[in-house]
Amino acid sequence: MADATSVLHISPVIPVVTIDDPRHAVPVARALAAGGVGIIELTLRTQSALESLELIANEVPEILVGAGTILTPAQAEASVSAGAQFLVSPGVTPSLLDHMLSLSIPILPGVATVGEVMAGLERGLTEMKFFPAGPAGGPRYLAAIGAPIPHVQFCPTGGISLATAPSYLALPNVSCIGGSWLTPRAAIENEDWARITNLAHDTAGLRAEATLS
Ligand code: 3PG
Numbered sequence: 486m487a488d489a490t491s492v493l494h495i496s497p498v499i500p501v502v503t504i505d506d507p508r509h510a511v512p513v514a515r516a517l518a519a520g521g522v523g524i525i526e527l528t529l530r531t532q533s534a535l536e537s538l539e540l541i542a543n544e545v546p547e548i549l550v551g552a553g554t555i556l557t558p559a560q561a562e563a564s565v566s567a568g569a570q571f572l573v574s575p576g577v578t579p580s581l582l583d584h585m586l587s588l589s590i591p592i593l594p595g596v597a598t599v600g601e602v603m604a605g606l607e608r609g610l611t612e613m614k615f616f617p618a619g620p621a622g623g624p625r626y627l628a629a630i631g632a633p634i635p636h637v638q639f640c641p642t643g644g645i646s647l648a649t650a651p652s653y654l655a656l657p658n659v660s661c662i663g664g665s666w667l668t669p670r671a672a673i674e675n676e677d678w679a680r681i682t683n684l685a686h687d688t689a690g691l692r693a694e695a696t697l698s
């Protein structure tokens with residue numbers, strides 16, 4: 486089983502994917518994999534999200550699939566039952582954190598303040614989602630958190646694009662970023678899998694680019 490550190494190193498970008506029609510789940514996952522992206526955060530924002538999650542977990546073994554938008558312990562549990570290999574939440578409460586920790590799979594709880602980062606550290610977590618990255622302060626804010634707390638690695642998500650990704654990935658406390666731009670709703674509805682593969686492919690060099698600049 487992957488740990489949270491390896492989850493953050495599979496791809497420079499974790500695609501945050503929302504699927505309405507479960508028939509699209511497997512083609513979307515395969516299109517991302519064809520573009521070199523081996524991970525998906527599938528959001529629980531649609532009625533059929535768990536069905537899509539299960540289909541990807543069963544039929545696309547080359548992709549590590551996690552559940553995103555976890556708001557409640559029940560959602561965390563249902564996601565694990567459906568085959569989620571990691572869990573992502575936009576924020577945390579003490580009871581949600583307890584519950585996610587009890588499930589024995591990697592978790593990326595959402596944080597946006599220094600106090601929340603410290604609360605995660607108290608629970609032994611050193612990998613977290615920074616959300617909503619852009620509105621919360623962007624790369625400068627994350628760099629400032631890294632001064633007193635250099636040993637936490639973040640996956641900033643929210644308001645990031647291909648153009649702004651390098652400024653996050655250049656930070657020593659950022660292992661990868663998250664974003665929904667790899668799977669535009671229109672591309673999914675039009676079953677334009679080539680577009681998704683191209684968008685995934687465009688992210689392949691991001692980490693190296695950020696290191697060089
Ligand atoms: C998330 O849940 O992480 C965000 O909705 C993704 O943010 P984005 O749509 O701005 O990439």
